Every structure is written in structure tokens, then in C-alpha cells.
Amino acid sequence: MRPALLDPLFAPVSSLPGIGPKLAKTFAKLVGREDEARVIDLVFHAPSSVIDRRLKPGIAHLPEGAIVTVEGRVDRHQPAPARSNAPYRVYLHDETGELTLTFFHAKADWLEKSLPVGETIVVSGRAEWFNGRPSMVHPDYMVPAEKADTLPAVEPVYPMTAGLSAKILRRSLEAALERVPDFPEWVDREIVARQGFPTTTEALRAIHHPRDDSDIELQSPARRRLAYDEFLAGQLSLSLVRSRMRKAKGRPVRPTGTLSQKVRAALPFALTAGQEQAVSAILGDMATDTRMLRMLQGDVGSGKTIVGLLAMLAVVEDGGQAVLMAPTEILARQHYDGIAALAERAGVRVRLLTGKTKARDRRQIETDLADGTAHIVIGTHALFQENVAYHDLRLAIVDEQHRFGVHQRLRLTQKGLSPHLLVMSATPIPRTLVLAAFGDMDVSNLTEKPAGRKPIQTVTIPLERIGDVVGRLRDALAEGKKCYWICPLVEESEAVELMSAEERHETLAKALGPDKVGLIHGRMSSADKDAAMEAFKSGETRLLVATTVVEVGVDVPDATIIVIEHAERFGLAQLHQLRGRVGRGAEASSCILLYKGPLSEMGRARLSVLRDSNDGFRIAEEDLKLRGEGELLGTRQSGVPGFQFGSIEAHGDILALARKDAGYIVNKDPELVSERGTALRTLLYLFRRDEAIRYLSAG
Known part of the structure; x- marks a missing residue:
């Protein structure tokens, strides 16, 4: 409660x-x-x-563009001539000079009432000079002199x-x-x-x-206090959940190697050294009766899926079941397509379960999971709905981890006899962020690309040269190449002059031929999205205009060009993710970043980091420096620690302190029943971390 x-x-x-x-x-x-x-x-x-309104230099000394406060006597009103666009003007003076107050589309009777001639008033707003005369357009405040104390001296924005x-x-x-x-x-x-x-x-x-x-x-005592509260709530919630997960003993996995050998033999490539290390670390974790809690981070295209598959096969060899959960339907289906073909060569039965699975198929899959006929199941959130029961769930793999909350992961792990947990992320996350978001999870990093992958050539081009880019695409399509064109919005919005996906699709279809250009965006139904993806994969369409729905994991190995429009609007990590949609086959690929100038300093820095590097870990570190953690993993809404008060760069010292303190509390008062424990329950509720409280046996 x-x-x-x-x-x-x-x-x-x-x-x-x-x-x-x-x-x-x-x-x-x-x-x-x-x-x-x-x-x-x-x-x-x-x-x-x-906004500081304490500057009162006198009318003659108003600094251009500064926010100022002026006390003066109203001399006269000069209404706008009828049917003209001219502004209404009011003149007032102090002992140093005269000030013009300018109002557009203002009601004359309201101004006469607010600024009566002969009265002394106080106005506050931005000072401007025209033809050597000071003026203020639409003051922020206008009050009689006797009410001057109602004006905020310092106003938060x-x-x-x-x-x-x-x-x-x-x-x-x-x-x-x-x-x-x-x-x-x-x-x-x-x-x-x-x-x-x-x-x-x-x-x-x-x-x-x-x-x-x-x-x-950020370093004010008030801000640091609130940041500490926020960090403490987050770290305490993670510690409670983690200690609960650790308490539930894991069951050791004893693989025989028979299935994984068959799959390895069927692979057209050898694993990289990094993949081999990750596999042995995972098998080492699962061999003990402490539950594995490991994160597998790998840059785009570094081969995380095969590592995950080998971990799942180890469990199947020991008579258990494994699940792989992806954040979207497209991703789940793609994992299924990649994994099922390989696993079935070794006689392993793989099922796909998503929100779109038909009722009859779903019932059959639920039966197969409950009686152990199905060894591996891949899907979306549908995997942990109430009616899904497992015969012997020993391993849960969560892909694109940051899209799921800690507690969604927990619901999944409650399904089995406390299965081992492996989380995979294609968004490399700097160490400090891993600690903030996920606590002390063991991390395996895949830093090498599989053999035969060529680095992606990245160029930045101003939007004015869009005609050249379309010409280049025409040639590429004539050679049989496949390309993506990424737009930041789905439809026109007056607030932001960005080219919408629908409109861009129309112009490109005209320029390159309507049968060659497909469209996919987040507002389409799942069936339409799948159909658009299928047409692109099969080569029916050659250019896919898309919003960022293709950001994570979509795999079309023969796509070799990606154009990202308004690249200055995207975060670095997101641009890197999008760029990773190409360069997945043996052919050389390129990424064209179209930007609208003039770029801000940060915009320039961001695009140049991307142009100079293909290393996701370096890009993530740079992004953290440039923008802070809130947006690092896509939008703040993606369930990552977009902190409201805390900042990892500015408050790293107190984040470490909060983590230590949380560990101490969970050791000393695991049920939060002491006087401080009760206060900490209030803190968890205040920062909406109350799910963690449900994991206390006392409440």
C-alpha cells in the first residue's frame, strides 16, 4: 500500500x-x-x-537584448490606424529617457485599462533598440508601481x-x-x-x-539532493529485485555438446574469439547453482544471436527449455527465421509466439510448452502472459534489453524454476550506464565483426544537394542494389518542418518508379508492416522509405545503402543503430547523412564522430559526453534511466554512493522494516519504484 x-x-x-x-x-x-x-x-x-528580472538600469541605459525591469510614467497611447498591420504603441518615461511599448493585435480598451495615462507603472521584458530609440515588444509583466513587489525577481523557465x-x-x-x-x-x-x-x-x-x-x-545542493534520492530509489529497487533473484537458486546446466556441435558444423563461418569467450562465460555462469545474470553487448552485426542460440542449445541438451523475448513482432519473427532453421538441423523444436499468433496455433504452442514438446520458444511479451506455462524453463534471453523494465524481466523469470537470465543489447552501453540501469550485472562485450564484413562508408551531405543523392540512388537501383531512406516523422506536423515518410515516399516513387519504392512506419498495422518488409526482402521493392521502426535488428543482408534524412535530429546511438541496417553482407555499404544546415556545434560534433568511427562502444561513450544519458538509448520513453534530476556525468560520485548505500540497506534490512526502511518504502513509492516493494516477503 x-x-x-x-x-x-x-x-x-x-x-x-x-x-x-x-x-x-x-x-x-x-x-x-x-x-x-x-x-x-x-x-x-x-x-x-x-530569467533574472533584477536589472533596472534606467531607460537610457537599457542593454540591447537583455531582460530588464523599468519603472516609468505613462505619457500617451498611439493606437494603430484602422485596417493596418501597424502595432499599437504606448510611450512612458523615467528621469533618463523615453521607452516605447509595442503591441501587435492588441485590444485597445485592455491596454488603456492596464496602462492608464499619467500612472506610474512597472514593466519587465526584453529591451530592443530601433533607430536609436529604446523599445519593448509585448512586455512579460505590466503592473502598477504599488504592486511592483508581485513581480518575480528571478523566474524559473x-x-x-x-x-x-x-x-x-x-x-x-x-x-x-x-x-x-x-x-x-x-x-x-x-x-x-x-x-x-x-x-x-x-x-x-x-x-x-x-x-x-x-x-x-546540476551541482546546487537542491539538485544534488534530488539526484541522490532518485539514484537511491533506482539502486535500492534493483538491489531488492536482484537479491530476490539471487536467493532463488538456479539449477546448474550440464550440456553434452551434441546439439551445439551439429549446429556449429552447419554454420558457414567460424565463431570470432569474442563470441567463443562469451559462450564460455555464459556456460560457466550456468554451470553453478547461482542464477546467471549476464548482459551480452555487441555492436550491430557482431553475432549476438548465434551466442544466444548456443546458450539455448546447452539448456536443451540438459533436458530444459529456453525462451528468447524480443521487443517487437518484426524482431521476434526475424530471430525465429534465423534460429529455427539452424536448430531444427539438430532436431531441436522451435516455436514462435507473439500477439498475432492465431488462437488455434496458440493453444497448440501452449500445449507443446507445457508438456516439453517445444524446446525453444521465441516471441514478444506474449511469452509471459498468465496462461503460458513451461515444462522446464531453464534460460530466458531478453533481446534489446533496454526496451523492457526490470520487472517485466522478473515476470518472465518467475515462469520457471528461476531460470538463468541473459540480456542482449545491440546498443552498446557505457559501463557507468550499465551500473545505473541494471546494477552489477556481469557483462560480455562482442567487439569484433564477423569475418568478411566490410566497414560502412559514411558521408554527410547538406539537404540542398538532395537531387544528387536521388540521382545516385537511381544508378544504384539500376545496378540491382537495395536501399533504405529513413525519415524522422510519419506525417507533416506544422511544429516541425521535417519531411514526413509519407510525403518522401510520394516524391521518391515519382522520381524512381512507384513499383520500386516501399513504405513502412509505426502507424501501419502489423500485417502491412510485415508485407512491406517482405516485399523489400524479396526484392519486389528496392528502396524502402521508413521511420525509425527499422532501427533495431531488421536484417536484409543485401541492402547496401542507407540515407538518413535530417540526421541532425537523431541521437548518435540511434544513428549508429540505423546505419547498422546495411553492411550486413559481404558487399561494401554506405550511409548518407542528410542534414539541414547550419549545424549547431553539438550537431557537427555528433555527425563527425559517426563519420570517423564504426565502433559502437566509442560512439556510445561520445554520445554520453555530448548529450547525457537520458536520450542515449533512443527516446526517454524507451524505459531506460532517463533521469529527472540526476545526470550520470555530473553526479557520478553520488551514483556510486547510492549504489553502495543500497547494497548496505539490502544486507542490513532486507525487508525494509526498520525506521529508515519504512522511510525508504516512501521513497520507492515517490519515484514510482514500488514494484520492488512487492518483492519483499513482508509486504
């Missing part, structure tokens, strides 16, 4: 004054929640910068979304902050003293009421 203390914070935002259903939807969009936003989401919506005004956000935030209770202290007293942490309640108030820039900086 969530502590009653937190109930006001977990009430829907519509419980705050002035928030109706429409505004509640806007707030949900702002804080990135698919369901309804809660009051806590607003409290955790930290400002990104501040928040990330915003369409349809929301700063004024409404501020009002709602203030109402949300009133609901913040005095929390019990869940951080060790010694750490609080040594780090100079304020209480969590003080920290939240300080973040939203900064006195200057330094109050919202």
Missing part, C-alpha cells in the same frame, strides 16, 4: 484548481505520461533555466509544450507544491551531513523558487 502521506501527490492533476480535462491532457503530454499526469509529475518538472502558457504552468506548479508534505528522512544521516544535503521538501521548493542561476545548476 502506498503511504497515505503521498496520496495528495498521486492525485490526478485535474484535482488542482483550474485544470479541466483539456488542460489535463496537455499536462500529460508535457510530462510524457500516456495515462493521466499526477500532481507529482508537475512537482518533478524541473526548470531548465532562469520550464520545458514547455504546445497549448500551454507559462502563466498557467506556474499557477498549477504553485498549487502542486503546496501539496508537498514533510517527508521522513530516508538518507543516512552521515551522508546528509557530509554532502550538505537539504531535506527533500526543501530541495523541491528551492528548485522551483530559485534565487539565481546557481540554484538550478
Whole structure:
């Protein structure tokens, strides 16, 4: 049960004054929640910068472009002439000079009421100079001089979304902050003293009421306190889950080698040294009665699947079953196509189970799993639904790990007698991030590419030269090559002038022939997506226009060119993932990054890292330096630790401290029943890590 203390914070935002259903939807969009936003989401919506309104130099001395506050007497109004686009102007003066306030499309009666002639008023906004005269266009604030103290001297600036005004956000935030209770202290007293942490309640108030820039900086005491709370909640949740998983003893796997030898003999290539090391590390982990918790990281095309298959065969040789879970239907089917053909040569029965499996087939598969007829099953989330029972599940492999939460993995592992767990990721994750997201998991890295793969040639080209690129594709298609064209959006949105996939598909179909160009995007039905992929694989279409649905794992070995439009909009890791869709066969491949200039410094740095390197691990480290961990693994929504307050680069010291502290707590008070333990339960609920509490036998 969530502590009653937190109930006001977990009430829907519509419980705050002035928030109706429409505004509640806007707030949900702002804080990135698919369901309804809660009051806590607003409290955790930290400002990104501040506006300092304390500069009052006098009208004659206003610095160009600066935010200033001016006190002056209103002299006259100059309404716009009828039927003209000219602005409405109001003139005021102080002892140093005259200031023009400029308003476009403003209501005259409202301005006359707000700025009465002869009154002394205070205005605040951005100062501009035209023809040697100071002006202010649409001041942010205009109040009578006697109400000057209502003006915020320092005003926090928040990330915003369409349809929301700063004024409404501020009002709602203030109402949300009133609901913040005095929390019990869940951080060790010694750490609080040594780090100079304020209480969590003080920290939240300080973040939203900064006195200057330094109050919202990453190293401010308030920000560090909230980052520590967030890290501690995450690490404690991982530690509780992990200790629970470790307690359930694993069963040693004793492979005979008969099946894996048959599969190895059927492979057209020898395993790389890295693959051999990974296989022996996995078999070594599974040979003990402690459950394996290993992550297999490999760059795009480094051959993780074959390592996973050999691990599954080891389990089958010992009479057990294995599952491989992928995040999408396309990926699950692809794994199935690759694995089933090999495994069946060794007489191993492989099944595919996804949300799209027909009811009759599903019943048969469920029977095969329950009686042990099926040895290996590959699928999506459907693998751990209530009615799926296993005969003897000994190994669970989770692909593209970061798309699943810790707790989804747990539900899967509860299916068997605590199976061994191997997670695979094609997004190389820097060590610090692995620790933050997954705790102390053992990691195997595959850094070599299989023999015969050629490096991908990467070039950057400005969008103005798109005609040249289309010409080059025409030649490539005439030679029988296959190409991808990646667009960042599905359909036109006024807010972002990006070429949508649908429109780009239309223009390319006109230029290259409609029968040659296919289209695939996230809003299509699964059947249409599969059909588009199939047509591209079989060569019926030669150019596939796609959104990032093809980012992970889609395998068309004879595709050799990929064009990524608006490359400056993608993260480095994502660009590297997309680039990995080509270069999967023996032919030389190329990646064309189309960008819209002028590039920001970060944009330039990002594209040049990609141009100069094919090494996913180096790219991931650079991405972490350039952008921070929140976006490193694709979007914040992908279930990775996109931290709200913490930053791995800025707060690495307290992340290490939180991990150590979490380990200490779980050792000393595994059920969280002490006074501090009870406070920590509140912390876990506050940061929505309450799933971990269900793993405490006491609650």
C-alpha cells in the first residue's frame, strides 16, 4: 500500500484548481505520461533555466537584448490606424529617457485599462533598440508601481509544450507544491551531513523558487539532493529485485555438446574469439547453482544471436527449455527465421509466439510448452502472459534489453524454476550506464565483426544537394542494389518542418518508379508492416522509405545503402543503430547523412564522430559526453534511466554512493522494516519504484 502521506501527490492533476480535462491532457503530454499526469509529475518538472528580472538600469541605459525591469510614467497611447498591420504603441518615461511599448493585435480598451495615462507603472521584458530609440515588444509583466513587489525577481523557465502558457504552468506548479508534505528522512544521516544535503521538501521548493542561476545548476545542493534520492530509489529497487533473484537458486546446466556441435558444423563461418569467450562465460555462469545474470553487448552485426542460440542449445541438451523475448513482432519473427532453421538441423523444436499468433496455433504452442514438446520458444511479451506455462524453463534471453523494465524481466523469470537470465543489447552501453540501469550485472562485450564484413562508408551531405543523392540512388537501383531512406516523422506536423515518410515516399516513387519504392512506419498495422518488409526482402521493392521502426535488428543482408534524412535530429546511438541496417553482407555499404544546415556545434560534433568511427562502444561513450544519458538509448520513453534530476556525468560520485548505500540497506534490512526502511518504502513509492516493494516477503 502506498503511504497515505503521498496520496495528495498521486492525485490526478485535474484535482488542482483550474485544470479541466483539456488542460489535463496537455499536462500529460508535457510530462510524457500516456495515462493521466499526477500532481507529482508537475512537482518533478524541473526548470531548465532562469530569467533574472533584477536589472533596472534606467531607460537610457537599457542593454540591447537583455531582460530588464523599468519603472516609468505613462505619457500617451498611439493606437494603430484602422485596417493596418501597424502595432499599437504606448510611450512612458523615467528621469533618463523615453521607452516605447509595442503591441501587435492588441485590444485597445485592455491596454488603456492596464496602462492608464499619467500612472506610474512597472514593466519587465526584453529591451530592443530601433533607430536609436529604446523599445519593448509585448512586455512579460505590466503592473502598477504599488504592486511592483508581485513581480518575480528571478523566474524559473520550464520545458514547455504546445497549448500551454507559462502563466498557467506556474499557477498549477504553485498549487502542486503546496501539496508537498514533510517527508521522513530516508538518507543516512552521515551522508546528509557530509554532502550538505537539504531535506527533500526543501530541495523541491528551492528548485522551483530559485534565487539565481546557481540554484538550478546540476551541482546546487537542491539538485544534488534530488539526484541522490532518485539514484537511491533506482539502486535500492534493483538491489531488492536482484537479491530476490539471487536467493532463488538456479539449477546448474550440464550440456553434452551434441546439439551445439551439429549446429556449429552447419554454420558457414567460424565463431570470432569474442563470441567463443562469451559462450564460455555464459556456460560457466550456468554451470553453478547461482542464477546467471549476464548482459551480452555487441555492436550491430557482431553475432549476438548465434551466442544466444548456443546458450539455448546447452539448456536443451540438459533436458530444459529456453525462451528468447524480443521487443517487437518484426524482431521476434526475424530471430525465429534465423534460429529455427539452424536448430531444427539438430532436431531441436522451435516455436514462435507473439500477439498475432492465431488462437488455434496458440493453444497448440501452449500445449507443446507445457508438456516439453517445444524446446525453444521465441516471441514478444506474449511469452509471459498468465496462461503460458513451461515444462522446464531453464534460460530466458531478453533481446534489446533496454526496451523492457526490470520487472517485466522478473515476470518472465518467475515462469520457471528461476531460470538463468541473459540480456542482449545491440546498443552498446557505457559501463557507468550499465551500473545505473541494471546494477552489477556481469557483462560480455562482442567487439569484433564477423569475418568478411566490410566497414560502412559514411558521408554527410547538406539537404540542398538532395537531387544528387536521388540521382545516385537511381544508378544504384539500376545496378540491382537495395536501399533504405529513413525519415524522422510519419506525417507533416506544422511544429516541425521535417519531411514526413509519407510525403518522401510520394516524391521518391515519382522520381524512381512507384513499383520500386516501399513504405513502412509505426502507424501501419502489423500485417502491412510485415508485407512491406517482405516485399523489400524479396526484392519486389528496392528502396524502402521508413521511420525509425527499422532501427533495431531488421536484417536484409543485401541492402547496401542507407540515407538518413535530417540526421541532425537523431541521437548518435540511434544513428549508429540505423546505419547498422546495411553492411550486413559481404558487399561494401554506405550511409548518407542528410542534414539541414547550419549545424549547431553539438550537431557537427555528433555527425563527425559517426563519420570517423564504426565502433559502437566509442560512439556510445561520445554520445554520453555530448548529450547525457537520458536520450542515449533512443527516446526517454524507451524505459531506460532517463533521469529527472540526476545526470550520470555530473553526479557520478553520488551514483556510486547510492549504489553502495543500497547494497548496505539490502544486507542490513532486507525487508525494509526498520525506521529508515519504512522511510525508504516512501521513497520507492515517490519515484514510482514500488514494484520492488512487492518483492519483499513482508509486504
